Amino acid sequence: MRKLFLTLISIITLSSHCSAFSYRVEGQVSDPAFEGCQISLYDNFGGGSVASDTIRDGRFILQGQSDVSFAGSLLGYSKETKKISCALIVEDGTSTVDIDNARQISGGPLFGKSQEFTEKLSNATPDEVPGLLREVIVSNPDNAFGEMALANYTEFCSPDEWSEVYALVAPHVRERERFKISDQDFNRMRSTWIGQPFVDISGKTPGGEDVRLSDYVGKGKYVLVDFWASWCGGCIKMATNTLKPLYQNLKADGRFEIIGVAVSDRPQSSIKAIEQHAYPWPQIIDCGDTPMTDYGFRVLPMLILFGPDGKVVARSGNPLNTITQINRILNK
Structure with missing residues (x-):
């Protein structure tokens, strides 16, 4: 078949x-x-x-x-x-x-399909979205409607799920620069995907002291790592509107903490942003691009949740999906 x-x-x-x-x-x-x-x-x-x-x-x-x-x-x-x-x-x-x-x-027939699908998505639960996107990709392997679904699917799928649908789309779709890059990224993600142990990162505290990710991860708590940069408007918005309320709600929970890791950012710019936006959680700065290479991502912000044993529990191309996982785990 x-x-x-x-x-x-x-x-x-x-x-x-x-x-x-x-x-x-x-x-x-x-x-x-x-x-x-x-x-x-x-x-x-x-x-x-x-x-x-x-x-x-x-x-x-x-x-x-x-x-x-x-x-x-x-x-x-x-x-x-x-x-x-x-x-x-x-x-x-x-x-x-x-x-x-x-x-x-x-527009034409594909525009009509996209309108119908948008309506369908509006009535879907978050858990149903990945499956609906996959259906579109499989039934539209060679057109723009399928390409749009494939681009959105990257926010929800695992490396194995990506490989399955990437093999099904038409050759000209696989040759699109956007999707070739996505394929490379998912291949790099495999070693740091859900269930894999954390990869250590070294940097400095805002005070100039040496610090490593292993100082926090794998110490018996759930640790949410926020990969961010001072020049990333989406990172600032995420930290202000989502992470700060999350921190306030869970700071008394001894099972959880947040750590910030500044990526591809000048140390002084990171420090200025930390002070300006009053981030209350610990920060690792001056890490260069190494975290992006080690964890296989290109877009900020990126949130990764590590379990008490230091293994990856949740990560997604859409940070809000990771937040949803945190709430599910800690509210069991």
Whole structure:
């Protein structure tokens, strides 16, 4: 059955590459600041700008040809550095976008499928989301809808689950730069995935003393390690809105603590951010890029939960998934 399925994928892929299709993206921009400015269409997973137009009378049209449908983004800047952007599925025929509300409002069959799926996701529980994404990938192995699901699946899957779906998608999808990088990352994650022992990290305290991750992990407590950087806006937001309340709720629980590890950050910048945002948990700074290499991630923030024995208990491309795991474990 698997061999037959892979054969069918090959046939579909070959047929989809037989001839290019023409696409057209239309939209309006109400803000006069963008009049006369350029707006460009980007292939999100494949390689840069593929079409552009100048906004005239508040309207634009982007046209081109492609061998395959793709997940795209529109991006434009005014002279005052205002920004407009919108995600969309680019496929055969005409698509329209509502720039003011940053959404696609019409398109082809794949756009219709994505709308139905978005509605389905809105009614799904968090535990159901990975399975729903996998269904989309398996049933759309060679198109933009499947690519979008595959990109989102990286936030939920294990290295083994990734390898399974990556083997099922069409060759041209596997060759997308975004997914080749994801495949490399998941292969590196295997040695530090759930159930594996921690890899030690050395650095400095904000006071300049030598410190190691092993000073905290594997000492009989659950330890949440927050990999962050002072230049990472998402890290600051995560620490302020999520980790601080979590710390306040659990600081009296002798089973749990939080440790910060500053990654790819200048020590003085890390110290300034720690003081400015008043992080109350211990910090390891001046670690360079080593944590990203050792733990196989490229995007910050990254949260990894270690168990009392020092083994990885939870990690995810979506930090909120790790927070959910913490609450489940400690509230049993």
